[in-house]
Amino acid sequence: MRLILCLSILLVLIQGCASSTSQTRIDNVEQYFRDEYFSPAQDLIQPQELFSLSSQITQTLRQDFQKSRMSRDYTMANRWLANYINASNGGFEYQDNVTRIAQKTFDDRAGNCLSLVLLSASLAEVLDVGVEFQEIEVPPVWDKQGDFYLVNGHINLRLLPKETNNTYLVSKDAIQIDFLPERTMRGYAKKHIDKTTVMAMFFNNIAAESLVEGKYDLAYAYIKQSLMLKAEFVPALNTLAILYRYKGLDNQAETIYKLALSMEGEDLNALYNYAVLLASQQRLDEWAEVHKTLELARIRNPYYYYDMAQQAYFDHEYETALTWYKRAVEKASYRHEFYFGLSRAYWATGDERKAQLNLERALALTGDDMNKRRYQSKLHAMKTH
Template identity: 25%
Template structure:
């Protein structure tokens, strides 16, 4: 069952004069830099470099790829069904964006949150899909109704999907349908505008990664398909799909990282390293790029260079608590408990309101037989959690620690 939620109609606004407009713009930029993990804009020649690095000949013949304009296409039957509901006289008093929302909610009540990336039509046919599938379908209906829409990225606690020789970590995207009846006033700056966010099970345990553009969203679609092909060891197909992804978002660090991983698995270590180096020009502190680049260097027996990258990892300023959590969990699973604690404490430093860093520190301390300290961190984790299932788990672990 889907759970949707609504952003209230109030808007945060700020009146301004010509004098304080510059200051306001500076404040807005500061907030965006602080919240968004995407690097600052780079020169056009730098952006083209990552596309120039791509050697598509490595991937063989190009397979058939769904064109971007077909992703949101619905059958005539489904369009007619939507308009019958949307234009019904008994719905005319409902705001247009709310009508779109209601239609989605009514028709997807038995929707299966299945981890496949589908087009809009495939999502209807299967009555299933991941968050991108839901966002694609929402976009398709919004386009039919001529409702403005937008996307936001949310980084959630890592959900590890260990398949083949790869470990995937899920991210999240959601759609906002803007209220077309909202009237903007002159000389007002709106930090956000009223609308409805369509999302699966909203959680407090997430981290906003910022706004995603339409092109960035399309890039996510192809990137997901590329990741799926990679899991099936279809490296050539994965390569072409990630190229398609980069056409829409040349600075996507996730797509750049994926491209480098694909090259590595094709034993093209030279191209893989070149891609990592280009990606690190866009964001020198991105943990995904740094950690995977270090693995590549170790594979190439470049131990000294790998050690230098490890130093960069330890001093990185990556703002995402969940990327640090991923790194901490990796070290914990490798029984490197002191290193894990260091990264768990990074999570606490960045996001002290999340329970994950405290719980991770507690379990690592327990492995080191520091049970008194472990108990204290587990108590804090219990205080910070807002989920009944997680609370029950922490209480059980705390009961075990009480015995020491």
């Protein structure tokens, strides 16, 4: 679920689905907090709430499971739960929007990958089914919200069979639960992560989502919760440094960037943001050192090409815009706005057939009602032109 979160001028890591491999231990992370610059936030989500489910849900789940035990075909608890979750057929729906606790995800029957993993782990705990959390090293999936670029990673889990003295296991295989099964079939590398890391991911996600919304005090409170769970969690350190920059605390931000880089010297998110800080202070020699590494990251960002296309389009350089839009689509063929850009550029060049085709693709990809109405209106105008 979600996300490396990146800013157009700053790169933030939100975690939904990624983790860090720290080389240094932080013994007292509280020394890096600056409470005096923030107001206390109220009604925060607490760690114990992440995996908590109502008594009604747990009771119903146990009852449904016990009923299945009365049938002739005996099913292991982990397999029964996998069927109950029914990830591949829509038991719970993947929606890559906001991060939720397990109870909220259950109520909504939907969530991003991190939210759905929390829910699945919570259901597993009710039935005493063991779990393994996995970070999937998928290629980044890019999104954009306002001035923020978001790079979505991925996380899933495995349900483990429980072997007891009076139970003979016909199959000892763990069952992987993945709400984006098309990814898991591609053989991407997997890395086991512990429950504490998953919890740190959750709070960093919430913090980054709050930061996007301009709720800085709330973002700070949730970053603290993330780092109190896992002080060496580099994504949360990166988010904290970005928040400090937003508050004008450049010295404190630099301290955090250096701390993050001392643990992961090649973390591109921290490097990018540190480079932005150096450039803003005209420390160009230091900036040049990190910029060499960052150039490759820039050309992998599909929104780099999209922004170039947009600029060319508004400069009435439509053929150039087409070239850049096509490159953006090559990097991220799942983004509706890239196809909408292609549609506009083709229309401007007089290729009405391709303009309509790409607008239809944009319409098929968008999940936003406002965009759907917008695209449908433009598509109708094209067809009646």
